[in-house]
Amino acid sequence: MSYYLCYPSYSEECVRRRLERLRALGVVEVANLLGKGHAAVVLEGRLSDGSPVAVKVLRADSKREDLIYECRLTELAYPISPKVYSCSEEFIVMELVKGRPAAEVLASEGFRYAYIAKVLAAGRGLDIRGVDHRELSRAHKHVVISGGGAVKILDYESAALVERPCNICRLVSWLARLRGADVEALGELLALLRDYKKTSDEDRRGELFREILGGSKVLSV
Ligand SMILES: Nc1ncnc2c1ncn2[C@@H]1O[C@H](COP(=O)(O)OP(=O)(O)O)[C@@H](O)[C@H]1O
Ligand SMILES: [Mg+2]
Incomplete structure (x- = not known):
């Protein structure tokens, strides 16, 4: 599933780099694909304490520069939005909504x-x-x-x-x-x-x- 971290292109180097950056945000594992859009893909993930999260990942071919603004608006919209755990240029780590x-x-x-x-x-x-x-x-x-x-x-x-x-x-x-x-x-x-x-x-x-x-x-x- 970590293939999707660099979707739609793939290189071991890119996946390794993104996994490292995710680890710095507390995400130790990515699993199922939850959805795929024009600008991002959303994966299920897990934090080091075992709690499940959703990770929105900026697509490598996205026209958007980063996910920061979307992430800030998601934070502002809480609790109507999923709870945000962290924002970075490439990722939004948030509550997994079931x-x-x-x-x-x-x-x-x-x-x-x-x-x-x-x-x-x-x-x-x-x-x-x-x-x-x-x-x-x-x-x-x-x-x-x-x-x-x-x-x-x-x-x-x-x-x-x-x-x-x-x-x-x-x-x-x-x-x-x-x-x-x-x-x-x-x-x-x-x-x-x-x-x-x-x-x-x-x-x-x-x-x-x-x-x-x-x-x-x-x-x-
Ligand atoms: N926090 C979340 N918890 C569970 N599933 C999610 C979450 N965020 C997104 N998804 C799933 O991923 C799909 C794509 O997410 P979305 O934010 O709409 O991406 P895009 O903007 O790329 O279309 C959603 O339709 C939903 O099924
Ligand atoms: Mg969308």
Whole structure:
């Protein structure tokens, strides 16, 4: 699996160097491939005390210079994001999230209030932190419900710090496109979010969010 440390090219020298750098960050082993994207690959790993981690590795052919900014945004987004253990130019060492895609959980739970509210609350968590995820309108692989029931949002590659993000808006549009979702009720939710989107006062935004959660048809059944 250490082959993937220098993906898509390979040289023993590169793998050795990256393993050494990982060791300096406390990672003693890399195992299964968890995912492969344009800029990075994600591997399962282990720290010296045995705890499992996910290691995001900058691809050798990536157009991006390093993973530092993504790593900082991932830190800022915690606990909606996985917990970050260390950042370097080539690696993000973070909590290994074990769970199922939220879309799958929502469908199997019949889009129940508790689950929709939890997903939207995660979006609200990012909004509060000023982190605009920017890949949530296609959230299939990014929104995960962990074994413990917490909603985790992965991958801050395209994320940015902005003044009034509306991650919730993106999540609602995404939810409305899922098979089995109540499109009409979610449309109504989007309308309610219009004020939320415009308001710059953070307390008022919090109030509006609570009203939306409590008052919307889609969330009150
Ligand atoms: N912290 C994590 N814990 C568990 N799996 C993860 C974690 N981070 C990423 N993954 C897995 O790896 C895949 C790719 O990660 P992602 O950050 O989306 O990479 P990329 O930006 O290269 O697409 C994800 O879809 C997910 O399945
Ligand atoms: Mg990505």
